[in-house]
């Protein structure tokens with residue numbers, strides 16, 4: 001019997017996803033110094049399109065070149081010239097060559113912009129990221145006029161993405177980036193119409209969804225990536241998330257992707273502490289021991305009809321099928337395994353039981369020094385270094401069409417740091433900054 005995961009899904013806007021597997025958004029770092037799409041991005045997405053997922057989400061594309069999530073991001077922060085448009089079109093046609101969807105994830109990093117990119121990024125309020133290591137600068141609160149300008153930029157970027165051949169857009173409101181900062185009372189301490197009550201904190205996101213819908217029309221998919229919770233005391237919690245999901249459903253969102261956490265609390269990447277955090281009306285399930293946010297999705301499904309995508313931790317076909325069968329997810333997002341095993345979706349649809357796992361093997365420190373990760377600052381460095389290993393696989397896929405799984409975490413860290421520094425230096429020189 002064919003897998004449930006092979007069934008197409010019709011979205012509220014009428015678009016059809018050919019199957020239930022999606023490549024989750026993963027920042028590529030492969031744009032040129034102007035933030036333009038490149039041949040390396042084409043090669044990377046050819047591999048992912050051949051990989052068999054019904055939908056590919058791009059890594060976060062920035063709507064403001066001064067607020068990159070990282071050096072090497074694609075940037076759409078102005079009307080593109082013909083060459084820029086052509087490069088975006090090439091990328092979109094490479095990424096859709098198997099008839100799958102390709103959606104642009106639009107984002108602004110806010111206070112999570114690295115100091116290397118901008119020492120004084122704009123954010124809802126002047127509240128700095130609470131991490132040791134000095135990677136992030138002191139943010140400056142956005143003015144009303146700047147907020148309105150950013151809302152317009154999300155709309156412009158969405159229009160351009162549609163024009164060049166993306167088949168949908170996703171607004172990134174999760175993981176502690178700008179829109180997630182607005183949603184959280186910890187990082188949003190404003191007392192104007194953009195802060196305070198949940199309605200005010202969600203206003204920017206809802207304005208953006210409405211603006212994007214106006215420019216892309218009724219038949220083009222719009223998705224939002226939302227945290228189920230920030231997992232921080234006094235932060236954006238599940239009740240808030242459920243209410244925002246209801247508003248997004250009313251606003252006509254086609255697919256809500258559920259994730260969680262931020263740089264301060266990177267729950268999107270692991271399981272630690274998730275069982276205690278599950279919503280009270282849903283017992284943590286066996287399935288939830290593999291998939292981090294599935295219990296949140298089940299609790300959400302009980303109250304909303306909009307299609308849900310759940311991302312984080314899925315590795316076995318059985319867990320993916322169960323999540324779809326139980327109605328917790330309509331689409332399953334797959335991230336890390338596709339960096340070193342891009343054919344994963346095709347293999348799962350062909351009957352493979354389990355994607356190869358790497359996350360537990362990757363370590364910066366040798367076994368004799370593992371105890372060092374009990375120190376908070378070193379744990380954070382270890383976390384970033386392991387993340388860099390995936391970045392390095394993406395570089396390899398983009399440059400050669402093949403991953404480089406034998407690379408060590410230490411080698412990957414050095415490669416990514418050097419590449420990012422060089423990219424920033426060349427960008428400053430190119431822009432005369």
Ligand SMILES: Cc1cc2nc3c(=O)[nH]c(=O)nc-3n(C[C@H](O)[C@H](O)[C@H](O)COP(=O)(O)O)c2cc1C
Pocket residue numbers: 024025026027058059060105172174175225259268269311312313314333334335336337387390391
């Ligand atoms: C290398 C890498 C880059 C990522 N970049 C993004 C991103 O640009 N946007 C986003 O929403 N999430 C990003 N994520 C998070 C993933 O979309 C996903 O939520 C996370 O990896 C958990 O799914 P997984 O367990 O299948 O890897 C990234 C994750 C990785 C590993």
